[in-house]
Amino acid sequence: MLVNLNKVLPAARKNKYAVGAFNFSNLELAQAIVQAADALGAPVVIQTSEGAIEYGGMEYLAAIGHVAAQIHEKIPVVLHLDHGRDPALVEKAIKSGWYTSVMIDVSNLAYAENVRITSRIVEMAHERGMSVESELGPILGVEDKLRSTEAAFTDPKQVKQFIADTKCDALAISVGTAHGLIKYPRGVTPKIDIARLEEIAAISSIPLVLHGASCVPHVLLERIHEKCETLNDCSRAHDAVGVPEDQIQRAIAAGISKINVDSDIRLAFTGAVRQELMTDTDITDPRKLIGPGRDAVQQMVSDRIKLFGWK
Ligand code: G3H
Ligand code: 13P
Ligand code: ZN
Numbered sequence: 001m002l003v004n005l006n007k008v009l010p011a012a013r014k015n016k017y018a019v020g021a022f023n024f025s026n027l028e029l030a031q032a033i034v035q036a037a038d039a040l041g042a043p044v045v046i047q048t049s050e051g052a053i054e055y056g057g058m059e060y061l062a063a064i065g066h067v068a069a070q071i072h073e074k075i076p077v078v079l080h081l082d083h084g085r086d087p088a089l090v091e092k093a094i095k096s097g098w099y100t101s102v103m104i105d106v107s108n109l110a111y112a113e114n115v116r117i118t119s120r121i122v123e124m125a126h127e128r129g130m131s132v133e134s135e136l137g138p139i140l141g142v143e144d145k146l147r148s149t150e151a152a153f154t155d156p157k158q159v160k161q162f163i164a165d166t167k168c169d170a171l172a173i174s175v176g177t178a179h180g181l182i183k184y185p186r187g188v189t190p191k192i193d194i195a196r197l198e199e200i201a202a203i204s205s206i207p208l209v210l211h212g213a214s215c216v217p218h219v220l221l222e223r224i225h226e227k228c229e230t231l232n233d234c235s236r237a238h239d240a241v242g243v244p245e246d247q248i249q250r251a252i253a254a255g256i257s258k259i260n261v262d263s264d265i266r267l268a269f270t271g272a273v274r275q276e277l278m279t280d281t282d283i284t285d286p287r288k289l290i291g292p293g294r295d296a297v298q299q300m301v302s303d304r305i306k307l308f309g310w311k
Contacts, residue, residue: 002069003076004100005131005170005258008043009207012257017309018210021045022301023082023262025052028290029269030064032297038072040302042310045101045258047082050089062098080133082260087117094125101125103172107135111158118166126167133258136162137174139211142182156199163206170207170258173200175251177212181240181263192247194254201255210256214263215307216242220300223271245307252309259308265297272296 012019020037024030024046037044046068048061062079069077081102084090093099104121106114118134125132137154154173163171176192177183184190192210201208221240248259272292276283283289 001073001076002066002100003043003078004129005045005078005080005133005207008045008076008078009170009257012043013207013255016252017311018252018256018259019043019045019078020301020305020308020310021047021078021080021082021209021258021260022265022304023047023049023052023260024064024265025049025056025061027064028294029265029297030061030068032294033265033301034068034072034075034077036298036301037077037305038075040305040310041075042305043076043078044305045078045080047078047080047103047260049082049262050085052082053089058093058096058098062096066098078131084121087121090121091124094121094128094130097128099130101131101133101169103133103135104168105135105172107138107172107174111162115162115165118168122167122169131169133170133172133209134162134166134168135172135174135211139172139174139177139179141179141212142185153193153196154200156196156203159200159203160205163204168206170209171204172209172211173197175200175210177210177243179212179263181214181216181242181267183212183214183216183243184241186239190241190244190247192243192251194250197251197254197256204255207257208255209258209260210248210251211260212243213248213251213259214242214261214267215245215248215304216240216263216267220264220267220271223275224267226275248307249309259304261301261304264300264304268296268300269293 022033065079081093083105
């Protein structure tokens with residue numbers, strides 16, 4: 001059943017679990033995510049980034065999302081636009097009527113500009129029964145040398161006013177995570193600023209969202225590394241470091257209600273497909289290559305939904 005964020009996040013907030021929000025850009029990833037959620041009877045957010053839309057097309061991806069929600073009618077499924085940075089694209093997603101929720105992410109702009117653009121999007125989305133996630137304090141990535149530094153962390157003093165000014169439904173905050181596989185530079189201990197998060201949670205009247213939350217577990221990395229010597233392309237993966245599981249659990253206890261995961265999906269999928277390619281060079285049927293990727297993603301998503309406290 002397709003719903004918006006307001007149908008799933010308040011219960012998560014009240015009962016101290018987080019709803020998993022997983023990125024997809026093709027049929028197999030969408031299937032893996034909703035099948036994992038359905039097997040656990042869990043609510044789930046399936047989301048497409050601007051890049052995913054560029055790759056797959058909004059119409060194709062939205063159609064996949066709708067069919068997934070129809071087939072898995074017993075669980076609440078939110079079809080969400082992730083990191084809408086271009087207001088024109090966010091407007092297109094709203095007007096299309098396909099999405100049930102959008103994120104407007106102009107947190108890189110000055111506060112007043114962020115408020116101006118976000119509140120306009122909120123008005124437009126609310127008229128159509130859609131929810132809006134916004135971002136205060138940019139969540140960057142270390143891969144492009146734009147590491148989320150403390151200077152960019154969400155300022156608790158701005159939170160109450162931002163929510164009042166924009167009327168958004170969920171708020172993504174920057175508290176020490178980063179997008180991508182390499183979240184912390186070498187020698188830096190992976191850590192979420194829990195004190196800041198608690199302070200924000202005490203102020204915020206709406207559910208909070210944690211981005212850049214992939215754990216980048218060893219077991220997935222090892223699958224990628226296994227064939228490293230042959231492929232000679234794993235220098236980036238060797239530096240990979242994610243958010244430790246215990247930090248994720250502390251963040252949920254401190255007040256996070258939605259958790260975004262994409263990098264772990266990429267890792268799980270690529271590791272499994274790479275194994276197939278390297279172990280059986282006779283395979284030419286794409287289904288035989290991609291199918292194991294889908295299974296690996298389903299397992300990983302299931303692990304995350306449980307880690308996020310769904311029982
Ligand atoms: O938040 C970021 C997601 O990982 C999206 O990544 O823009 O490469 O699709 P992408
Ligand atoms: P990861 O790169 O940690 O998976 O974060 C994904 C994300 O925040 C998508 O919005
Ligand atoms: Zn994100």
